[in-house]
Amino acid sequence: MTKDKPVQSAPEAGQQPTQTVSLVEGGERQPKPPYGHLSVVCGPMFAGKTTETLKRILWAKNGRGQSIRVFKPAFDQRYARLQIVSHEGLAADAEAVVDWDQRSQTMIEESIDVVFFDEVQFFESPNFRGDILQIVEDLLAAGIDVVCSGLDMDWQGKPFPIIAHMAAKADEVHKLRGVCTVCGRPSTKTYKKTGSGGQIEIGGAELYESRCTIHWAVPDLELTPDLFYGR
Numbered sequence: 001m002t003k004d005k006p007v008q009s010a011p012e013a014g015q016q017p018t019q020t021v022s023l024v025e026g027g028e029r030q031p032k033p034p035y036g037h038l039s040v041v042c043g044p045m046f047a048g049k050t051t052e053t054l055k056r057i058l059w060a061k062n063g064r065g066q067s068i069r070v071f072k073p074a075f076d077q078r079y080a081r082l083q084i085v086s087h088e089g090l091a092a093d094a095e096a097v098v099d100w101d102q103r104s105q106t107m108i109e110e111s112i113d114v115v116f117f118d119e120v121q122f123f124e125s126p127n128f129r130g131d132i133l134q135i136v137e138d139l140l141a142a143g144i145d146v147v148c149s150g151l152d153m154d155w156q157g158k159p160f161p162i163i164a165h166m167a168a169k170a171d172e173v174h175k176l177r178g179v180c181t182v183c184g185r186p187s188t189k190t191y192k193k194t195g196s197g198g199q200i201e202i203g204g205a206e207l208y209e210s211r212c213t214i215h216w217a218v219p220d221l222e223l224t225p226d227l228f229y230g231r
């Protein structure tokens with residue numbers, strides 16, 4: 001048996017029927033599965049992570065009728081304080097948080113189905129007071145599904161520890177790729193135009209680009225077809 005959410009199926013001969021759980025069935029709320037499902041949506045900047053997260057939010061809320069909560073780091077105020085907003089302009093309400101307190105217990109009591117964390121790599125000190133990895137574990141253990149989205153690497157190519165840890169533990173990892181601003185091929189890296197500064201510097205297209213590994217490492221390299229042979 002895996003920890004995947006049980007699905008309805010006829011028991012095979014000689015097996016005890018397993019308990020079947022459906023979150024929405026005939027308009028009535030069903031019991032939660034015993035353990036939540038962890039999804040990670042990651043990739044470089046401009047790869048569509050927020051759009052993918054918003055799609056999942058809308059599907060959970062409107063398509064499946066689930067009760068959801070959406071959280072984002074409080075200091076990420078590029079677009080709107082209480083929303084997550086994609087570069088294309090899609091939006092969903094979100095709560096900007098700097099600490100956690102009793103939120104997990106409250107959401108368990110309120111039978112929340114899915115919790116979303118946007119820009120999860122920033123849920124760490126000094127921006128966030130709390131252990132996000134333990135918080136996610138607790139939610140999963142209470143049968144709440146969790147979707148975490150964020151950058152997998154900083155502009156120097158170093159993995160963000162939070163998302164690296166979560167990707168390892170996830171039931172599903174959706175790694176998105178962007179389009180290299182130099183050559184148009186799929187990109188997995190975030191390129192910082194200034195090439196200086198700390199690991200975290202909030203910015204958009206004025207500061208960052210999505211690039212393939214070759215143009216991230218050697219920005220001005222002229223390509224010949226041979227350089228991409230086999231990629």
Ligand SMILES: [Zn+2]
Pocket residue numbers: 180181182183184185211212213214215
């Ligand atoms: Zn490129």
